[in-house]
Amino acid sequence: MSSIVWRIEHFNVIDSTNTWVAKRALEGAPEGLVAFADFQSAGRGRLDRQWESPPGASLLCSILLRPDLAPDQLQLVVACVALAARAALVRLSGVRPALKWPNDLIVGDAKIAGLLAEIVSVDERLAVVVGIGVNLTHEGPANVVSTSVRAESGVTITPPALLDILLDELEARRASLDSADGQASLRDEYRRSLVTLGQMVRVERTNDAIVGLAKSVDEFGQLIVLVDEDEVSVTVGDVVHLRAHEAEPS
Numbered sequence: 001m002s003s004i005v006w007r008i009e010h011f012n013v014i015d016s017t018n019t020w021v022a023k024r025a026l027e028g029a030p031e032g033l034v035a036f037a038d039f040q041s042a043g044r045g046r047l048d049r050q051w052e053s054p055p056g057a058s059l060l061c062s063i064l065l066r067p068d069l070a071p072d073q074l075q076l077v078v079a080c081v082a083l084a085a086r087a088a089l090v091r092l093s094g095v096r097p098a099l100k101w102p103n104d105l106i107v108g109d110a111k112i113a114g115l116l117a118e119i120v121s122v123d124e125r126l127a128v129v130v131g132i133g134v135n136l137t138h139e140g141p142a143n144v145v146s147t148s149v150r151a152e153s154g155v156t157i158t159p160p161a162l163l164d165i166l167l168d169e170l171e172a173r174r175a176s177l178d179s180a181d182g183q184a185s186l187r188d189e190y191r192r193s194l195v196t197l198g199q200m201v202r203v204e205r206t207n208d209a210i211v212g213l214a215k216s217v218d219e220f221g222q223l224i225v226l227v228d229e230d231e232v233s234v235t236v237g238d239v240v241h242l243r244a245h246e247a248e249p250s
């Protein structure tokens with residue numbers, strides 16, 4: 001496909017950039033619409049959780065993509081944006097976060113960025129809003145193990161500067177979503193960056209939790225966890241990376 005035309009809208013204050021872009025997507029906005037804000041009054045995580053950031057301290061943005069993919073490939077779209085964000089951070093600050101399944105960028109144990117992907121429609125093509133919050137000069141809430149680019153590197157990046165390079169890196173990967181070869185290479189890059197694989201994990205699901213070895217990610221982006229002898233595939237859930245002593249049966 002030809003290169004994307006980004007159409008960037010900036011807000012001083014907004015409820016949630018994801019909500020705004022989703023509304024425009026329903027009205028038929030083309031791929032490439034981007035919203036970014038200095039402050040969100042109702043920034044959202046998954047499962048109605050909050051994303052909190054003081055004014056000007058983070059990149060808070062949402063991007064509309066309309067890839068030629070089935071809805072069950074949503075995780076690949078998330079991976080595409082997460083990898084672009086990671087590459088942008090490497091370029092601007094030298095900080096090289098790892099990806100944590102399903103949607104975090106972490107440094108060590110600390111969350112530096114989170115992504116929220118929402119399917120808006122599946123009419124002709126999939127319309128997906130991918131939101132990302134990246135802590136630049138301020139880490140997350142005190143009760144969350146979190147960090148910022150400045151804390152990790154001493155480098156102060158402004159939100160527009162990171163957005164610019166993130167979109168550049170996303171453009172470099174976007175066409176991959178539309179071809180089988182491209183999808184395979186994205187999956188490779190994703191698996192290589194995913195620190196979750198090979199670790200003992202506790203996956204907190206809606207009604208229960210499982211503990212096991214994170215073995216692989218399947219073609220739909222589901223995490224395959226080896227629990228005793230059984231392979232359990234996890235679609236949604238929160239993953240805690242366990243240290244050796246935490247992984248032992250109690």
Ligand code: BT5
Pocket residue numbers: 015016017018019040042043044045046047049050051052053059060061062103104111112113114115116131132133135139140141144145146147
């Ligand atoms: C996420 O959800 O990590 C997705 C966050 C997506 C935020 C972006 S900002 C732009 C766009 N517009 C939106 O409204 N949202 C997107 P989840 O995995 O559910 O993690 C949410 C949890 O992360 C919260 O419950 C807190 O524990 C923690 N958290 C909140 N703010 C944080 C921060 N600034 N840094 C690190 N962790 C944070």
